[in-house]
């Protein structure tokens with residue numbers, strides 16, 4: 001395990017997931033720092049996790065690894081605050097959607113390495129998908145450090161940075177699409193007369209079982225779907241409706257829109 005201190009700058013939903021994931025994996029609390037914009041949030045984090053909550057400038061001076069967990073729209077302000085305190089021997093890890101590592105490099109001392117990571121909320125249950133990219137000035141060693149930080153949160157993959165907007169559309173935002181699907185299927189159960197809690201239990205276990213099969217069987221999703229789809233049966237009747245309503249095309253459009261929004265965020269960032 002690296003001997004660095006990790007500071008999470010902007011400890012909201014994702015920052016807290018990184019903090020709690022590291023603590024769960026045995027990372028010592030005295031090598032973690034957190035920063036918060038609101039004092040009440042800082043007090044909550046200190047109480048819940050026993051980590052020191054400090055100002056951004058102090059965190060930038062004390063920690064070897066700086067994980068930026070603010071919204072992309074707040075990153076410029078944060079970097080303005082920490083830029084003068086950072087030295088090029090730090091590693092900056094961006095969790096931000098859209099922002100390229102050049103955005104960070106332009107606001108940090110020359111030579112500061114930046115790694116870009118797109119993780120997702122299933123980190124809460126140790127099931128995140130974290131995609132890691134070497135950015136400006138980052139070496140293989142920096143990428144390995146980032147992998148060490150994100151492995152306790154779930155799976156990791158190393159990809160080139162130009163793929164990160166697509167990754168954001170697929171796995172960064174992905175949990176929301178599955179939750180939307182689950183929500184709609186539960187409502188369908190209610191429409192068909194099932195009590196809501198029964199519909200909920202049926203859909204949650206069906207989702208979990210299907211995900212486990214997808215991951216563990218190694219089979220292509222088409223093959224798994226065909227095994228459910230009996231000739232002249234119930235499943236094909238439902239699938240005809242899904243195709244009639246353009247669900248497949250809607251997903252292609254939706255993920256393209258998410259990718260485009262990531263690009264727009266980068267263009268609008270100041």
Ligand SMILES: NC(=O)C1=CN([C@@H]2O[C@H](COP(=O)(O)OP(=O)(O)OC[C@H]3O[C@@H](n4cnc5c(N)ncnc54)[C@H](OP(=O)(O)O)[C@@H]3O)[C@@H](O)[C@H]2O)C=CC1
Pocket residue numbers: 009010011012013014015035036037038041056069070071072074077078095096097098118119120121172173
């Ligand atoms: N939510 C998700 O599923 C995912 C999000 N991301 C990315 O992660 C990042 C964080 O997102 P998320 O956790 O959802 O957002 P949150 O709003 O929950 O967290 C951001 C936190 O940063 C704090 N903050 C803002 N400015 C500062 C500052 N100058 N100093 C200290 N703290 C500050 C905010 O404080 P305050 O409470 O006052 O607003 C807030 O607590 C984003 O860049 C997003 O693109 C990536 C993958 C998935």
Ligand SMILES: O=C(O)[C@@H]1CCC=N1
Pocket residue numbers: 097168172173
């Ligand atoms: O919606 C967003 O912008 C963030 C990034 C990926 C998931 N949530």
